[in-house]
Amino acid sequence: MSRINKQLNPENDNLFHLGFNTKIHNLEEMFGDVRVVCMGGSAHRMEIFAHYIMKILGHKLPTGLKLEDMTCKAHRYSFYKIGPVISVNHGMGMPSMSILLHEMIKLVTYAKCKDPIFIRMGTSGGLGIKPGTVVVTDNAFNESLENHYDFVVLGERVPRPAVFDKNLINYILDCHSTKDHFEVIKGGTMGTNDFYEAQGRTDGAVCEYTEEQKIMFLKKVQGKGIKNIEMESTLFAALTKYAGIRAATICVTFIDRLEGDKVSVTHDEKIELESRPQLIVGRLIKKILKIE
Ligand code: R2B
Ligand code: URA
Secondary structure: OOOOOOOOOOOOOOOOOOEEEEEOOOHHHHHHOEOOOOOOOHHHHHHHHHHHHHHHHOOOOOOOOOOOOOHHHHHOOOEEEOEEEEEEEEOOHHHHHHHHHHEEEEEEHHHHOOOOOOEEEEEEEOOOOOOOEEEEEEEEEOOOOOOOOEEEEEEEEEEEEEEEEEEHHHHHOOOOOOOOOOOOEEEEEOOOOOOOOOHHOOOOOOOOOOHHHHHHHHHHHHHHOEEEEEEOOOHHHHHHHHHEEEEEEEEEEEEEOOOOOOOOOOOOEEEEEEEHHHHHHHHHHHHHHOOO
8 A cells, every 4th residue: 555645746846865856857757667676775886786787688878878877966876777777876774775765755656657666685694594695585673673663753653564575575586596506585684773783793893792692682583584684674664665665675695693793705705795686686677577
C-alpha cells in the first residue's frame, strides 16, 4: 500500500539535495521511463556501476556526450541515468540515505514511473559466513535486534516494519549462477547507526567492553538469523515498504565478524568484492527489462 504524502504539490516542489525543481525540470519527461533505481554508499562505486550498466544494456549516448552526474550542482549525491536505470550513491548511514530516499521517492512519483524497484547494493561484515558471500536481506533489524526502524516523528518514536518484498528476493536469488565463484544467500541484516561500538567492534576510538562480551553480543545477533551487519538496511526496508515501493538490499561481506574487526582487503580485492552484487543486479535488470 502506498502512503505517499497527500500534501505534496507536484507542480511546486524542490528536491533540494538533488538539485531538481518541478517548476524548472519536467521530471516526467526526464525520468518517466525509469524502472530500476540502484543505490550504493560510495559515489565512485555508483559511477563504475553506471558504466557497467551502460555496457551490458548496450546503451548509447548521443555522439559527443559522456555519462554525467546529473545532480553535480547540488554537491551532495552522484546520480547517473542509463536509460531506464538510475545509479545514485546514498552516502554512509541512515540519515544520509533517508534524505536521498525521500527525494528519490518523490522523484519517481512526480515522474509517474511505473512500479519502480529500488535496490541497495552494499558492503557489510558477515556473521559466521565466508567473506565474499553476498547476502540478500529478508528482514532488517535495528541495533536492539528489533525487526523495525524507529522513525522519530514530531518528537515521538514511530516503529515501522523493516521487511523486504519476498518475490523480489527470490527473483534476485534466481540471478545467481552455479558458475559464480561466490555464494549468494538470503538472511537477516542488522543496520546500525555506527561502524564501531554499535557493530560490537573493539577497535574504535572508545570501547569499554571486552573481546568476550563482544563475541557474546555477536552470537546473540547471529542467533536471530542475522547474516551480516551494515548501516542502512533497516531504514531502507522500512521507508520503502511504508511508501509502497518494492525494494531489496544485496550486500557483499568483507570479513567474518566472529573472526575479527579490521577490514583489511586490498584496493583490488575491494573492487572485485564490490562487483559481486553489481553482477547479480546487472542480471536482475536484464531480466526486468526482458533483455538477453
Ligand atoms: C557499509 O559500509 C559502510 C561503512 O564502511 C556503510 O555505508 C555500510 O553500510
Ligand atoms: N560495512 C559495515 O558497516 N560493517 C562492516 O563490517 C563492513 C562494511
